[in-house]
Structure formats: C-alpha cells, structure tokens
Amino acid sequence: MPAKHLIKLYDVRCNLDPPAWSPNVWKTRFVLNFKKLPYTTQWLAYPDIGAILSAAGVPPTRTEKPYYTVPAIVDEVEGRHPVALADSLNIATYLERTYPQPTIFPGGTERVQMTYITAIHEHVFMAMFYMVIPTTTRILTGRDLDYYTASRKGFIGVALEEMFPPHKQEGMWAKLRQGLDQLSALIDSVRMGHRSRWLFSPVDTPSYADFDLGAILIWFQKAGPEGGWARIRDLNGGKWRRHMDNLQPYMQVL
Ligand SMILES: N[C@@H](CCC(=O)N[C@@H](CS)C(=O)NCC(=O)O)C(=O)O
Structure with missing residues (x-):
C-alpha cells in the first residue's frame, strides 16, 4: 500500500x-x-x-x-x-x-504504446489541430477568452481566422477522414493479434494509448467545430463512438 x-x-x-x-x-x-x-x-x-x-x-x-x-x-x-x-x-x-497497479502499459507494452501515440498524433491530432484551435473560442469567456485570442498567433504562428476559414473546411474534413482511416487500419492490424475490446490494449483493461486517443476525441467533442463529433463518431465501423462508450467508467471529473 x-x-x-x-x-x-x-x-x-x-x-x-x-x-x-x-x-x-x-x-x-x-x-x-x-x-x-x-x-x-x-x-x-x-x-x-x-x-x-x-x-x-x-x-x-x-x-x-x-x-x-x-x-x-x-x-x-x-x-x-x-x-x-x-x-x-x-x-x-x-x-x-x-503507483504501478493497475498498469497503463499492460504486458510490458510501453514502447509499442509510444508508437501508437505517435500515430494518433500524426493521423488524427494534427488533422484536428487547426479546426479546434479557433473553435475553442466558443467555450471561453472573459479574461480566458481575451488571453487566448491575443496569444494564439504568437504561440502558433498562424492567426485564428486563417486556421479554419470556410474555403478550407471541406478539404480539412477530408484530411481528417483520411487520417481516421489510416489510424483505423493500424488499429485493425494491432487487433488481429488479440480479442480485447480496447483499441490498443491486448488485455481487458485500457492502455495509455487508449487514453491518449480518448483525450483527443473529448477535446474535439467539447472544443471542436459544432456538430463535428457527430460527423466522425460513426466512421470506420463505429470504432470511435464505441471507444468513447468504453472509456465512460474513467471519465469522472473530480
Ligand atoms: N506537452 C504538454 C503540452 C501541454 C499544453 O500545451 N497545455 C496547454 C493546454 S492543452 C496549456 O497549458 N497552454 C498554456 C497557454 O496556452 O498559455 C503536455 O502534454 O502536457
């Protein structure tokens, strides 16, 4: 103990x-x-x-x-x-x-979990990034909003209004769908070796990469374009929606 x-x-x-x-x-x-x-x-x-x-x-x-x-x-x-x-x-x-138990790297999978996290980052997080940074303004108010809008261009190098303008949006959605397809193909190849309901864990408990993807999908739901989650949750055979349902027991905000 x-x-x-x-x-x-x-x-x-x-x-x-x-x-x-x-x-x-x-x-x-x-x-x-x-x-x-x-x-x-x-x-x-x-x-x-x-x-x-x-x-x-x-x-x-x-x-x-x-x-x-x-x-x-x-x-x-x-x-x-x-x-x-x-x-x-x-x-x-x-x-x-x-606090090693329960482990977030089941079966000594720490190194391979890191490769999954890199793939999640490349295929999904990066495709969402310029959508969500400007739409985050809809969930901020007062000092938080003032600070956020004044600092993003300096931190990221692109003005908020240039990130997700109407004429770029369809192309960006297509890129996100393509990224989700790529991640889905990786998951399918990983899961060939096990029967766990988790996307990246070979056992019946989730792994760190499962949490990493869940965190990014929550961010997209909460701060991303309005209706955005509804557009992607059922893609790739419903993987993303099922993943979020499976993660519910770990979503308390204390
Ligand atoms: N690599 C860091 C990145 C953390 C990060 O960028 N956090 C953002 C919020 S999601 C932040 O604190 N930003 C401070 C600011 O923009 O002033 C991590 O994984 O913890």
Whole structure:
C-alpha cells in the first residue's frame, strides 16, 4: 500500500459544466481515474497558469512562451517532499512508476504504446489541430477568452481566422477522414493479434494509448467545430463512438 497522499491536478477552465476540455489534461485525468488515485482538480484561468504553477513549485515545460502548461500535478505524500511536475507524458510515467497497479502499459507494452501515440498524433491530432484551435473560442469567456485570442498567433504562428476559414473546411474534413482511416487500419492490424475490446490494449483493461486517443476525441467533442463529433463518431465501423462508450467508467471529473 503506498503512503497516504493527495494529488492536486491543475487544469484550465472553460464555460462548460464540468469545465474539463483540455486534451493533455484529460490524458492525466484518465490515468488518475483508472488507477483510482485520490485527487482534486484546481481550475485555473488561462492567464493565471504561469503564476500559479510557478508558485506551486511546478517546473516549466517549455523554453519559450507559454513556459508553463497544464496538466501539472502536485503529489503530497505523507512524510516526503511533495512531488510537483508537468507534461502529460512525464506525469503518466511518474504515476506508473509510483503507483504501478493497475498498469497503463499492460504486458510490458510501453514502447509499442509510444508508437501508437505517435500515430494518433500524426493521423488524427494534427488533422484536428487547426479546426479546434479557433473553435475553442466558443467555450471561453472573459479574461480566458481575451488571453487566448491575443496569444494564439504568437504561440502558433498562424492567426485564428486563417486556421479554419470556410474555403478550407471541406478539404480539412477530408484530411481528417483520411487520417481516421489510416489510424483505423493500424488499429485493425494491432487487433488481429488479440480479442480485447480496447483499441490498443491486448488485455481487458485500457492502455495509455487508449487514453491518449480518448483525450483527443473529448477535446474535439467539447472544443471542436459544432456538430463535428457527430460527423466522425460513426466512421470506420463505429470504432470511435464505441471507444468513447468504453472509456465512460474513467471519465469522472473530480
Ligand atoms: N506537452 C504538454 C503540452 C501541454 C499544453 O500545451 N497545455 C496547454 C493546454 S492543452 C496549456 O497549458 N497552454 C498554456 C497557454 O496556452 O498559455 C503536455 O502534454 O502536457
């Protein structure tokens, strides 16, 4: 039994209820829920992320702006120094090492899980990125919205209104469908070797790549183009909708 501890999870708020929309934070939340670790979420306003995380002793994740990012956690372990860290993969690795059961890398699949995550990133996340960055403005208000709209061009190098303009939209949807087809083909080849209901796990519990894809699909649902999830959820034989249904037990927002 690990020592008594409480984890604080830092997330960025939005105006939905519950306010959890950030894909990288969902990756951490899935792992916390799956491992049944005790945690509470501290919701941050976008412009306050840097000041609050640095005051909490969390290290920066980047060498240029924004220096500080969510997710971040502080794990207060009785009798030990609190552990403060950021970056979703770094946090997943720490949680797996410190609280190994149940495992997010079943059957020693850590390396292969990383190749699945790269494929999810290339085929799906990148195809969604320029759709979701501008449409995220519909779930932000006040200071959060002001900060977000003023900073994206500087951080990403493209103005919000140039990312997903009407004349590019059909081409971008086609590219996303193509990316989903590619990921679906990879999943089908992975699943030839096992009968698990999970897309990337050979056993009856989900793996980190299952959470990674779930986090990206939640982000697309919550912050992406209106009606966007309805356009993709039943593609590829309904894989994406079934995956989200299967992940429901790990979607609590605490
Ligand atoms: N590689 C990092 C990326 C984290 C990241 O980009 N987080 C965004 C929210 S999803 C953020 O905190 N942005 C701060 C800002 O835009 O000021 C991870 O996986 O944790």
